[in-house]
Amino acid sequence: MPFQPLPGDQPSCTVQCPACGHRWLVYQQQLGLLGPCPVCGAARPRSMGSVVPGSGRQVSFGSFRSLLDEPRLLTLIGQALRLSPLDGERFVDAQGREVPLEDIHYALQGNAEWQGTLYNLHMSRAH
Ligand SMILES: [Zn+2]
Incomplete structure (x- = not known):
């Protein structure tokens, strides 16, 4: 299933290759799924954090995964x-x-309603 961002989503997270220093933007949902650096291919990119505040209600793959013990999810x-x-x-x-x-x-990220539900679960868990 190819990844389809919602119209309101923006690639908002900066990642940087620890080997060559190349930086680029990804959707927050893609953070947990990053492959090797597109420039040098040598290393796994590292998240530098979000650069576009309030760009959407995406939940990263890692956060989604950590919510799997949540019955509502x-x-x-x-x-x-x-x-x-x-199981698990x-x-x-x-x-x-x-x-x-x-x-x-x-x-879940490709449907606005489901994305919102996941986001609310994530936020209710975040603190
Ligand atoms: Zn690189």
């Missing part, structure tokens, strides 16, 4: 995507096929 995943928790971080569809966690995160 499991309810959302079940109702919105028709997936059932298998694994989910299956109605046919019993396992669905990658990254796909679940992307799907």
Whole structure:
């Protein structure tokens, strides 16, 4: 499932390659999914933090993952995507096929209502 940002989303997070110093912007949802540096390919980029305040209500993959022990998130995943928790971080569809966690995160981020629900869960957990 390709990642589709919502119209209101902005790539708001700066990441920097620790090897060559290249900097670029990513969507907050992509932070936990970053591959190697696009310039030198040598190292995993490092998040430098957010640069566009109030740009959206995205929740990073890492934050999403840390919310998986939240019953309300499991309810959302079940109702919105028709997936059932298998154990821990694994989910299956109605046919019993396992669905990658990254796909679940992307799907939730691609719908304004679900994104808002996830964001509210994240914020209620943040403090
Ligand atoms: Zn680099």
